Amino acid sequence: MERKAFLDQEAPPGYVAGVGRGATGFVTSAQSARFESAFGGENTEVPDDSGLLAANDDDEADRIYQEIDRRLSRPKKEEKATPGVEIETGTGVIRHEFSTLKAGLASVSVDEWAALPEAADITRKNKRQRLLDQQSQRTYAAPDTLIASRAQVAEIDKWAEQEAAPEDVERRRAVLSSLRRTEPHRASSWIASAKLEETVLNFGRAKALIAEGCRRAPHNETVWLESVRLHRSEPTKVCKNIIAEALRANTYSEKLWMQAMDLENPHDVVSRKKIAMKALEYLPENSKLWQTLVDLEDTKEDKIRLLSKATDLCSDWSFWSALVALSDYGDARAVLNRARKKLTNEPRVWVAALQLEEREKADVTVKRLSSMLAKGMKEVGEDTWDVRKWLDEASQAEKDGFFKSCAAIVENTMSLLSEETRLNQMIQWAETYASSPKTASSIYESITKFYPHNISSWTALFASLKKEAEISRNSTQLELSAAADRRENKQTSSQTPKDLQQLYSYYENAISLNPELALFRLMYAKDKWILGEDVAGARNILESASQQLPTNEKIWLARVKLEVRNYEYEQAFRLSNEALDAINTEPRLWYKHIHLLRFCVYKQMDFVSQEDLLQKSSTALDLFPDNYKLYLQRSQILLDIEDVKGARDILTVGARKCTQTAEIHVATAELDLGQGFPARARANLDSALLENPKSEKLWECKIRLEQTENDMITARQLVSKALKELPSSPVIWLQNLSMIQKSSHRKNAFLDALKHTNNATEVLLGIGVFFWLEGKFSKAKAWFDRALTADRKNGDAWGWNYCFFTKMGPPQEKDRLLAEVKDDFDDINKGKAWISVTKDKANLNISPGECLKLVAEKLLSTTA
Structure with a gap:
């Protein structure tokens, strides 16, 4: 609104604001005296006191109003400054009331500073966060001055104390x-x-x-x-x-006599001996002085003489033990007899007797030593030592190389346990002394004697014996000369080591005590084949087992596997046919037999043909129409001969027969998608999900179908639906993680996936793969290790570790991994890439190392 022009003009003479509206202006009594009264008579002077007083009142009022006008006309004074102190800053002034708060910031810790919330500015947020992460990952070499300064501070503090x-x-x-x-x-x-x-x-x-x-x-x-x-x-x-x-x-102070010997020249042995002998005149039973005097002697005879005297005067067992070690067999036995009479409650006398017998008599048996110790334990009292003390002594005997004495001690110690809790206690003691293989194996051996039909005890005994054999084998290899030629090494390895002979004897004992159990026969044959490198011996064991247990499919499959691994394919084919004749009711035997035929056809062996393969597959389906694996196998055979329609038809029949099996629907969808019919594949998966909505394989296949068709919106919607149905499925969570494009957004998703799947091996491995794709190989290796530690049966975890060692690791680490996978090869049965490689017909006879390499190549190809 514009300002009116008259507001800036001067008022006309005599203008009084508001008079036109009836207002009366403000006038003083002095001003009003100038106006003529309309009535008259107001100014008539009255000669009395009131008139004088009235005039004075007017003057007083005028002075008051004049003073008010004068004060109002003055310029306003500035407000009195507050006593607060002003603090200059880069952007202004901080008053005194804020200075105390600022001073308090000195007490804020580094963690509290880091926990302060960020400002609301979100511009370039991701870039700033990435730079912050890079700075936090940097490492700097600390200069020596830092350490030197800390040392100087310590020296100053010490000097200040002094x-x-x-x-x-x-x-x-x-x-x-x-x-x-x-x-x-x-x-x-x-x-x-x-x-x-x-x-x-x-x-x-x-x-x-x-x-x-x-x-x-x-x-x-x-x-x-x-x-x-x-x-x-x-x-x-x-x-x-x-x-x-x-x-x-x-005179009787041991410390002073020892100090006197220390003051002598270390090379002046004569003077030190004189002081020691002088001290023994006053302290004849002091073991420390006797030990010092014995150490000063050089010859064996003088040591024996002094030790004999020391044992007469002292009760310290160390002198008896040293005397036994220095004496001949006959003298040592005499010394132990004297010790047994003098030290009536000392169990170590009998332990030394066992070790003496083992040292001097190589053919002494554990049974003989055990009976000796049993007599000694009755003499000294069974409650003199507790179980732990006896087992500690057994472990020490093992370290000293007295293995038979160790076994005898363990055997007698286990008899001290009460019958009610004996089994549990023996298992606990075996686990406690697992670091001492001989002691642990002796405990397990005792368990098998008390409980001959306890399978877990036998398997633990075999594991302990194999560990003991491995340690012995490694030490033997270290002793071999580096210049030994291949022929000498071959001759050395062809001989059966003594520890393996002991393992084999325990296997035979376990089989004789449990003749109806196939497990021990299979373990025996495997160790004979792998550890002993005796293929013929393993073949004989399995042949004998199949004769005694003719209807056991595991024994027949082991016989076929042994021949395949040793490239005897025709013999394997013959044994597989014999297995079908002996056991015609096991679908697994048919599946393995047909798989062997597929391999032989692939290798173009003349004793089998494609027609035989198709006939066997058809016969198997007629016998077992509800086995989905046989339908899948039949479809693969038809695809090998490029009969796509026949493969599709057999999968359709299998889907009707096995309605709750997701694998057939997945195979059908993959076949349709490969033939260019995504709509038919989608419809098949939709109908399968209606019947089985909790199948993670169906959900995964459908999500991958949409990803193949580049319909990422539908794929994300399917992932959300699948997570609602299967919130703890590692497969679905991995699909969800793959949908997140930015790596900075995956951190919280990683935590959610680990939380909901309870740290599933697949998720641990998947996180490592994401880091691998980002080029963060060290982080990826850490997650690969976590996955392999969580589940050593997951072949993909082995494969990714092999990928890392091939790319980054030293060669010896890769060799170590190959040795480990060789030991665990038969137990690995998880992982998509691993199963895909091992189930391939062309890989039936590959070694564990070759299998691991193929798995690694497949993993890298799927992530490329």
Whole structure:
């Protein structure tokens, strides 16, 4: 709105604002006197007091109003400044009331600073976060000055403690002086006083005080030892004089005699012997002095002589043990007999007797040693030592190389356990001493004697014996000369080691005690084949097993596998046919037999044809029409001969027969998609999901179908639906993670996936794969290790570790991984890439190392 022009003009003369509206202007009494009254008579003077007073009142009012006008006309004064202190900053002034708050920021910790919320500015948020992460991952080499400064601070603190304040030293001197006067014969006061003077570098005063202490408390060995310490900077003769005077007053002090020997020249053995023998005159039962004297002797005869004397005077077992070790067999037995009579409650006498027998008689049996120890335990009392003490002694015997003595100790110790809790206690003790293979295997052997039909005990015994054999084999390989040729090495390896013979004997014992159990026969054959490298022996074991257990499919399959691994395909084919004749009711045998035929046809072997393969497959389906694996196998056979329609038809029949099997529907959808019929594949999966909505394989196949068709919106919607149906499925969570494009957004998704799947192996491995694709190989390796540790049966985890060692790791680590996968090869049965490689007809006879390489190649190709 525009401002009116008259508002900026001067008012006309005589203008009074508001008069036109009936308002009356403000006038003083002086101004009103100038106007003529309309009535008259108002200004008539009245000669009395009231008139005088009235005039004075007007003057007073005028002065008041004039003062008001004068004060109002003055410019306003600035407000009085507050006493607060103003603090200059880069952007303004902080008043005093904020200065205390700012000072309080000094007490804020680094973690509290880091926890402060970010500002609301979200521009370039991702880039700023990425830069922050990069800065947090950087490492810097710390200069030596940092460590040096810390060391200097420590030295300064130590010096400050030593350089105490003079008044503190004087105060302590006064206190100690008072103590010396009060109790002059108390050695600790003199020692403390001498140490105080030594701290302030007053060595003369310290020596004088300790000398006075020796005079006041001559029978205290500590004060003499302190005196020797303070005088070590002086000639040795001074210290010898002090120790001689000390020994005159303390003849029975072991520490003083030992100090006297230490003062002698280490090469002056004669003088040290003289002092030791002089000390033994006063302390004939002191084991430390006897041990020192024995150590000073050089010849075996002198040591035996001194040890014989020491055993007569001392009850220390170490002298008896040393004497037995130095004596011949006959003398050692005599020594042990004397020890048994003198040390009636010492179990180590009998342990030494066992070790002596084992040392001198190589053919002594564990049974003989066990009976000896049983007699000894009755003599000394079974409650002299507890079970742990006996097992510790057995473990020590194992470390010393007395394995038979170890077994005898364990056998007798296990008989001490109560029958009610014996089995559980024996298992616990075996687990406790797992680091001592011989001790643990002896415990398991005792379990098998008490409980011959306990399968877990037998398997634990075999595992312990194999560990023991591996340790022995490694030590033997280290002893072999590096220059040995291949022929010598072959001759050495062809001989059956003694530890393997022991393992085989236990297998035979287990089989004889459990003749109807196939597990021990299979384990025996496998170890004979792998550890002993004896294929013929393994073949004989399995042949005998199939004769005694002719209807056991595992034995027949093991026989076929042995022949395939040794490239005897025709023999494997013959055994597979015999297995079908013996057991015609097991679909697994038919599946394995047809798989072998597929391999033989692929290799174009003349003893089998494509017609035989098709006929066997048809016969198997007629016998087992409800087995979905046979339908899948039949479709693969038809696809091998490019009969796509026949494969589609057989899958359709299988879907009708096996309605709850997701694998057939997945195979049908993949076949349709490969033939270019995505709509038919989608319809098939939709109908299958209606019947089986909880199948993660169907959901995964449908999601992959939409991804193949580049319909990412539908794929994301399917992932959301699948997570509602299967919130803990690792497969669906991996699909969800693959939908997240930016790696910075995956962090929270990783945590959610791990939480909902309970750290599933597939998720651990999938996270490692994401880091691998981003080029963060060290992080990927950490997740691969976690996955392999969580489940060693997952072949994909082995494959990704092999990928890392091939790309980044040293060759020896890759070789170690190949050796480990060879040991666990038969137990690995998980992982899509692993199963795909092992189930391929062309890979029936590949070795574990070759299989791992193929799995690694397949994993890299799927992530390319």
